[in-house]
Amino acid sequence: MTQKEDILQLPISFKNIRLIRLNLPQKEQFVSGIGVRNSREALIIEWEDIHGVKGYGECSCRPDPYYSDEFIEGAIALVDQFIVPFLVTNQTFGDLLKLLDKIRGWNFTKAAVEMAALQVIEKNTGKSPFELLQNKPLDHVPVGISLGLYTELDRMKKVVKNALETGYKRLKFKISPNVRIDFFEEINPMLFAADTYVSFDANGSFGENDLEIFNYFANTYQSMIEQPFAPNRFDVLLKAKKENPDVYICYDEEIKSIGDLMKLHHLGLLDEVNLKVGRVGGVMKSIEIIQYCAEHNIPCWIGGMFETGIGRTLNLRMASYLPNARAHDLSPSDRYFLEDIVQPNIEMNNGMVAMQSLQNCEIQSNLIDKYTIDQKTLEATC
Incomplete structure (x- = not known):
């Protein structure tokens, strides 16, 4: 059985991250205790490694801070100021998790970065935390x-x-x-x-x-x-x-x-x-x-x-x-x-x-x- 330590040692290189803000029209309006929504505004994180392999993660927070204290503009700022500047060309998946764990809160944003990196890792190695x-x-x-x-x-x-x-x-x-x-x-x-x-x-x-x-x-x-x-x-x-x-x-x-x-x-x-x-x-x-x-x-x-x-x-x-x-x-x-x-x-x-x-x-x-x-x-x- 795969051990957690084996997963943490998987390599992940880094070239760039592309932050993509989307707005997908819904079929119909959706109303909840939080409010009314007519479209899904989403932040997609594209991680590209030094070999051109790409992985995608979705930040699931809303554009406003009405479900959680995260919101899309804040998520973009977090990745820009507190994640990308500390990524290096070559690191392990465990190194990435240590960087993300250092940040308090902002779970939706950190999850999207992790998800994008894991797609790259799985494409390159065939291994995943699952x-x-x-x-x-x-x-x-x-x-x-x-x-x-x-x-x-x-x-x-x-x-x-x-x-x-x-x-x-x-x-x-x-x-x-x-x-x-x-x-x-x-x-x-x-x-x-x-x-x-x-x-x-x-x-x-x-x-x-x-x-x-x-x-x-x-x-x-x-x-x-x-x-x-x-x-x-x-x-x-x-x-x-x-x-x-x-x-x-x-x-x-x-x-x-x-x-x-x-x-x-x-x-x-x-x-x-x-x-x-x-x-x-x-x-x-x-x-x-x-x-x-x-x-x-x-x-x-x-x-x-x-x-x-x-x-x-x-x-x-x-x-x-x-x-x-x-x-x-x-x-x-x-x-x-x-x-x-x-x-x-x-x-x-x-x-x-x-x-x-x-x-x-x-x-x-x-x-x-x-x-x-x-x-x-x-x-x-x-």
Whole structure:
């Protein structure tokens, strides 16, 4: 079995990094507790080594600091000022991780740099950190769909009906203190009649005065509620657990590191984990969390940040090593985008993505050029 030390010693040379800012139009508007989005603005990091081999990583942060304290302009500045100036022509993967670990926070940005470097390493050596995982990867990965907040009942019914007919393995509804409970009362017959797992995601929007609405979802569905409270309102979490001890909470924004995971686990508050590769700092950090969850029988699945095909394929690859997950928030490309930047599109059949199909997905430079709104190349300085 491959050892971590072997992975850390893999060589990675550096010529330049190209920062590519894209804006991909969505098929439809998406509304959550964070806000309204009509397109996916993304930062792609292209790492080129001294032999011209290129790798790509996607920074999954938003253009604004409303989901996390990272945002695209800040990510660009971080790479420019605190990463590229300290890269050398030749180093090991372990050297790169030490450089990234020195930077506090900015996990999405560091994960994108790591991802781009790992693509180059894998192309050159055939080796990757995924070899550290003991599970045999799945051939087909179950995926779910994330449904936004709705202001029109007919529209909500139509979307739910379509999602059920499409075969998604899970329907996850965005909720907030302002959600229309009467809408859910209307669609409940559809949900309860279907053999599909239903869960909810509040994006930290509930406060101590919203527990009545929170308890409606916890008690009516007896299902997972993801990140109901802001990560910094541990007091509200404890109050909700005291009022409703059986409530089943999945953590998302709360977990940015293995330390956050272990803290919640030892406090007896950890029911389930939505692992976002970018949010925890990349592939190596994610593998550490997956291994801890497996050792302690903690349900874990992979969440997404509406990534393009670059980030989506990596997320699906990570998801393939979680055989017990009900579903992952990794819908196919055509669920969100008018046009993705990988071809062929990532496709789903009856709620499953065939991993074999991802081997043919390739980045299309013409589509990157089409949707690029800004770019910057940073050369090696030493």
